[in-house]
Amino acid sequence: MKEIIGTIVSPKGFYADGIHCGVKKRKADLGWLFSEVPASAAAVFTTNQVQAAPVLVTREQLKTGKLRGVIVNSGNANACTGEQGIADAREMIALAAAQAGVASEEVAVASTGIIGRPLPMATIAAGIRQLSHSGSPTGFQKAILTTDLVEKNQVIQTEIAGHTVTMAGCAKGSGMIHPNMATMLAFVTTDVAIAPSLLQSLLRKLTEVTFNQITVDGDTSTNDMVLVLANGQAGNPPIEENTFAYKQFQKMLQTVLTTLAKAIAKDGEGATKLIEAETKGAPTDLAARMISKTIVGSPLVKTAIYGKDPNWGRILCAIGYSGQRIDPANVAIELAAIPVFAGGSPLDYDETLMEERLTASEVKINVILQEGAGRGKAWGCDLTYDYVKINALYHT
């Protein structure tokens, strides 16, 4: 498996476009991503009970397991917009389907941005009529962003059953459009042939260990969506469960989802550092993931990492309130690969070395328990003045 230079349309048989239509002042705000043929489609959505109109509508559209593509706008989340919001999401689909020349049943919709305001439908409708088959794939990757500082993309390639298969992903996350709501959107394309149900179960499983293991501020958005389109154009025999090809595909999908998830955490609002926590020796993998996620979600750990403060007591404290049963006497902690706590007591360490390591842009926290074989990672970012600034001082 190798990483290649490319875009979201590097897998065979996809096209994408992205433009500025006027929802935002200047930046790209409207895009589409399509497969030339119907693709197996799978998606996971926010678990927030308040779900934006595009989430509700796309959930419906996915019932057949097949899609041709998705229309996406940024600048307005179409959330908390009542019946009008549902009608607007459906109209976006109808307009995009007509423009692309496909059936309305084959199109999904996603939105991100300010909530509680109706979509400017005239602007969006005019925009959709400008989208084309021969448009700009990088335009799509830009159109889904809000205040993200970097684009988050990956393209990988491998051989499955003698066929070259490609997978590409792009994501936005943790930036705010105006600043109303951090939204995470991710789109993955691949030319692998795989049935929708198998794709869906794999996506759900891998989401647990990738996107569900990142946190920026603990606020679960109303608009989160991860959509995978697999159009079979690589020509491989359709992937069957528990085969070698299945394992290869799982590895591809996990690689892309992990890369995008980590990139979102690293580009969290105001963040200067990626924090990775890994727990081993937990009773179960789930327990290990929860402990890791509690650590990277702790405001006190996040501020300590921002301040380059080797404050392992806050890590131990977070482990203690993670909700997972642990015996403090059997906890060992390494911060930036330096052992700091074991057997219930602090350890001496080289302070100069620690100081040096905490200046890195990625800081790892390792927790070693003696409760079992469970292991799991989580990713977050530091909590900085700029997080407060972005979320307090730009007004709605």
Add this chain to the structure above:
Amino acid sequence: MKEIIGTIVSPKGFYADGIHCGVKKRKADLGWLFSEVPASAAAVFTTNQVQAAPVLVTREQLKTGKLRGVIVNSGNANACTGEQGIADAREMIALAAAQAGVASEEVAVASTGIIGRPLPMATIAAGIRQLSHSGSPTGFQKAILTTDLVEKNQVIQTEIAGHTVTMAGCAKGSGMIHPNMATMLAFVTTDVAIAPSLLQSLLRKLTEVTFNQITVDGDTSTNDMVLVLANGQAGNPPIEENTFAYKQFQKMLQTVLTTLAKAIAKDGEGATKLIEAETKGAPTDLAARMISKTIVGSPLVKTAIYGKDPNWGRILCAIGYSGQRIDPANVAIELAAIPVFAGGSPLDYDETLMEERLTASEVKINVILQEGAGRGKAWGCDLTYDYVKINALYHT
């Protein structure tokens, strides 16, 4: 029931003292609080699985339900200090008991401050020998503080069964000593006569709707402790469950615990505002409390309130991920007593009036559901630059 001017020793038969002994550089850091006679004692402790030595030791001391008093230091939390920490906590008790002229079994211990460092026992021992029966009650109230900006006290009085009874409380919270760990400590004294078991069950019940409903940053400390001493010196007949006197006493205790809890939230690190969320119409009281607590715990709500931004979408979003079942179409939200959302759609409101109201030092958020009769409040504070500063830029 009336509030009176007084101290933690206003109830009959208590004495207290507080001094600077040298754990901290300059501020008061050691105190004790005693009853002249054995008192019914009840306490609740942190739910963090990593529990500081004084928490573990005091839990043991409480088994008889009777105590004479408590010895408290600030500046060092005696947490994550292994066997030495347990021995040190026990030695603090032995020294205080000897100095006060009571049995070791009758004394509790509490600590707050930096974690992971052994207590400076020589300093503390010399300090304890300076504490006296005729010392300074306000000294005690100061000695439990860390970076708290204000003292948190209340004294109330009422008549129970023809006897004047008094209750006093003081607390510290949400300041950091060095900055390692936010710790919440609260001490309540009363001259009411009540059996330990009844006092304990009442304290546990009321903690659920008071201290457990405040949040500053979601980090549960290793040292939290609320201790109530009731020494019976008011002369009332011992309070029996489900009598009028019981209801009076419950109201007293709830009043003091609520006052201290709100004061801790308001004095949260870096805070400029108290945020109170109240949910009505939830399926149960517990559901209402959880929704209210999720709202005041949301970093996005907290930063919005800091920025005086009427960003009700973040409130709705927090309700949606609170874990409690709700129907978004049946949610109504009032921010600073101004209706902003109802029936699934945004409401128009007077922006000038809203702006004015959001400048107040206390901001109320009301959520009205249509699921049942459950109601509950929670208290928090805004998230500011100073929270990041306090927790990132002062080094261990």
